[in-house]
Amino acid sequence: MTDNHKSQAALTWDEQGQPICQRFDDIYFSRSDGLAESNYVFIQNNQLPQRWKALEKHGCFTIAETGFGTGLNFVATWQLWNSLQDKKNLQTLHFISAEKYPLTRQDISRSLALWPELKPYADSLCEHYPPQPAEDFVRLIFQQGRVILTLYFGDASEGFEQLSAIPSCSELSTENGSFGDTPTQVNAWYLDGFAPAKNPEMWHAKLYQTMAALSGADTSFATFTAAGAVKRGMSEAGFTCSKVKGYGRKREMLIGAFTHTVTGKVKPRPNSDLNPDSDLDPDSNKDQERTPKGHPQSNFKRPRNVKKNSSGNPSPWHLVPSKKPNSNQRSRPKAIVIGGGLAGCHIAYALAQKNCSVTLLEREANLGTQASGNQQGVVYTRLSLHRNPLNQFNLSSLIYANHFYQQHGFYDSCGQQCGVMHLAQNIEQEKTYREFADHFKNEPEFARIVTQEQSTAWSGLQLNQSALLIPSAGWLSPPELCRQLVKHDNIEVRTESTVSRIDRQEGKWHLYDADNKQLSSAEYVVVANAWEAQKFSQLQSLPLKRIRGQVSYVPESKIHCELNKVLCGDGYIAPAHQGLYSIGASFNLNNTNQAMSVEDHQDNLEKLAAFSPELKSQAIDLDPNTFAGKVGFRCATPDYFPIVGPITDAQSMKSNFAQLRKNANTFIDQPGSYQTGLYTSLGYGSRGLSYAPLAAEVLASIICGQHIPISRNLLRYLHPARFLIRDLIRNRR
Structure with a gap:
């Protein structure tokens, strides 16, 4: 993770209370009336009111903006969207914006306070605005999913390039493939930012x-500038451009639409996949195996779509071939989710929020009974500033999870947003935590260091070490959360429904029980039943690990303390719930015993004793033979990332990407091969509460044809096909 302190916006304020950017010596909006300017330049000249009225029921309208700035364009658009909405139509506004030099939430609040009529929207934005300095993508959900804000913190061209399913090194188009079988597109562009003369580094080809690359046949754009270089650049990229009257004293501005017609010579798009940090390429392999001379594949003739690739561009194997639009297809898709644990209930909820009709099938009589059946679970991930994809995913997941649980009221109904203390187990970890807290030193409500001396005041216990406190995190009851997630008008739950086989016939997936009785059918199926997913032939090759874990329940009367935070170190303890302390958890990789183990209770007790002298002294008198508890089996993966996305057609995939066996750097410019409409959400390990919300939003966005909330590079680390591609590279398949 880079040092973004240098990328924070430095402001001065004029006598009217308007912000001025010191870096570019430029204003964020018109001094006469910024709100009126926003309405005229971007809303009226993209003809949004008229287009929204014509939007189909359950439809999603996507706006993308260069330069989030103060957030004025977003809240102005949000206000108008609400004023014109018929709530019965359940339509969605998706606003995507990039900002290289973000403002603090305090500066955004101060800027938007100039318009009291925007206060409800400004307050909601500032309440959930991500901690700064931030980088990469952050998604915020408002109004029960009817308004989505996706922010990218970084260079606009790099961010939007990562939003595209098609990598810049590919000659494919969205007609060839996308993240799912439904291509995405931006409906309207707000080409904003500081003036081209002030900020030329943004305004380029x-x-x-x-x-x-992100536009379609009905995509429009509007911008405040009429600069000739902008007009030429947009025309060369395939947009029609017209000059119209500008706002206020400004004589002219540009508007236009995408036509697919390129009027000039277009240089290749930026190749952000050629990242000097090769850890962002999930199929990179420094120790690649070469095909020796004389090997049957050594005389392999390179297909037309296979190119020499000395730069190491990753092939677009993540692309799903685009499905031709069906005029008779319902606008409201139907999906079946197999599995009623955290993974299944989260994806069911995410799909339902996007207007899918969802049937959830669970083999047990109740939801959340297996690995998701603990009385308490912690919203926790390992946090570090060290730049690698797993750390990036951990931070993104934690930010989104806490926003999700708070925004939808789940912390209140299913747990407690009491804060989580990450205890430093050694000197190196303490250094890592201090660096993390220092990075967010202006956001103490997100992360702060609590010294050993301060620990009693913060946690209610005298601790043995310092800790990284995440105040916005907490604990949840997984079974109760599962029950709450599926309380949705678009979700039907069927318990005691064991799926033994899935089969695709006549454009739908059909699900059968052990007696070959059909349970249900739908266009889409999401397999989310943990390690049991391997019983389906389509998912047998996924490398899932089954890891036993045991949680101990200790009566509140046996531990006398005033614990008010979750403590996480080698183990964890949460504040008492329903008269019990939850202490855990053991980690038994090669143990399939479902019975409670006294030895594991003792192990949990020893982990607890290491937290605090107070707990250590009380643990001596506790008898693990008297403990209740819960045994579950985590579903984990070899690389610690969950598995989220479409399921491969393994034979076709191996054939089409066979050249990777010979040379891992071969660039094969074609989509992957996948089982149409079959997806999975698996492998959360012990991070289900933290990973599942973001992963579910990723998968629901793919299925519903909406833009995803993470970068394309990061998605490839979650993708089910990553294991097959790695095996091809290493000559294992």
């Missing part, structure tokens, strides 16, 4: 070409 790479940005316009990236915009074109």
Whole structure:
């Protein structure tokens, strides 16, 4: 993770209370009336009111913006969207914006306070605005999913390039493939930012070409500038451009639409997949195996779509071939989710929020009974500033999870947002935590260091070490959360329904029980039943690990303390719930015993004793033979990332990408091969509460044809096909 302190916006304020950016010596909005300017330039000249009225029921309208700034364009658009909405239509506004030099929430609040009529929207934005300095993508959900804000913190062209399913090194288009079988597109562009003369590094051909890659036949744009270089660049990228009257004293501005017609010579789009940090390429393999001379594959003739690739561009194997639109297809898709634990209930909820009709099938009589059956679970991930994809995913997941549980009221109904203390187990970990807290030193409500001396005041216990406190995190009851998630008008739950076989016939998936009786059918199926997913032939090759874990329940009367935070170190303890302390958890990789173990109770007790002298002294008198508890089996993966996305057609995939066996750097410019409409959400290990919300939003976005909340590079680390591709590279398949 880079040092983003240098990327924070430095402001001055004029006598009217308007912000001015010191870096570019430029204003964020018109001094006469910024709100009126926003309405005229971007809303009216993209003809949004008229287009929203014509939007189909359950439809999603996507706006993308260069330069989030104060958030004025977003809240102005949100206000108008609400004023014109018929709530019965259940339509969605998705606003995507990039910002390289973000403002603090305090500066955004101060800027938007100039318009009291925007206060409800400004307050909601500031309440959930991500901690700064941030980087990469952050998604915020408002109004029960009817308004989505996706922010990218970084260079606009790089961010929008990562939003595209098609990598910049590919000659494919969205007609060839996308993240799912439904391509996504931006409906309207707000080409905003500081003036081209002030900020030339943003206004360049790479940005316009990236915009074109995300646009479709009905995509419009509007911008406050009429600069000739902007007009030429947009025209060369395939946009028609017209000059119209500008706002206020400004004589002219540009508007236009995407036509697919390129009027000039277009340079290749920026190749952000050629990242000097090769850890962002999930199929990179420094120790690749070469095909020796004389090997049957050594005379392999390279297909037309296979290219020499000395730069190491990753092939677009993540692409799903685009499905041709069906005029008779319902606008409201139907999906079946197999599995009623955290993974299954979260994806069911995410799909239902996007207007899918969902049937959830669970083999047990109740939801959340297996690995998701603990009385308490912690919203926790390992946090570090060290730049690697897993740390990036951990931070993104934690930010989104805490926003999700707070925004939807789940912390109140299913647990407690009491804060989680990450205890430093050694000097190196303490250094890591201090660096993390220092990075967010202006956001103490997100992360702060609590010294050993301060620990009693913060946690209610005298601890043995310092800790990283995440105040916005907490604990949840997984079974109760599962029950709450499926209380949705678009979700039907069927318990005691064991799926033994899934089969695709006549454009639908059909699910059968052990007696070959059909249970249900739908266009989409999501397999989310943990390690049991391997019983289905389509998922047998996924490398899932079954890891036993045991939690101990100790009566509140046996431990006398005033614990008010979750403590996480080698183990964890949460504040008492329903008269019990939850202490855990053991980690038994090669143990399939479902019975309670006294030895594991003792192990949990020893982990607890290491937290605090107070707990250590009381643990001596506790008898683990008297403890209740819960045994569950985590579903984990070899690389610690969950598995989220479409299921491969393994034979076709191996054939189409066979050249990777010979040379891992071969660039094969074609989509992957997948089982149409079959997806999975698995492998959360012990991070289900933290990973599941973001992973579910990723998968629901893919299925519903909406833009995903993470980068394309990061998605490839979650993708089910990553294991097959790695095996091909290493000559294992």
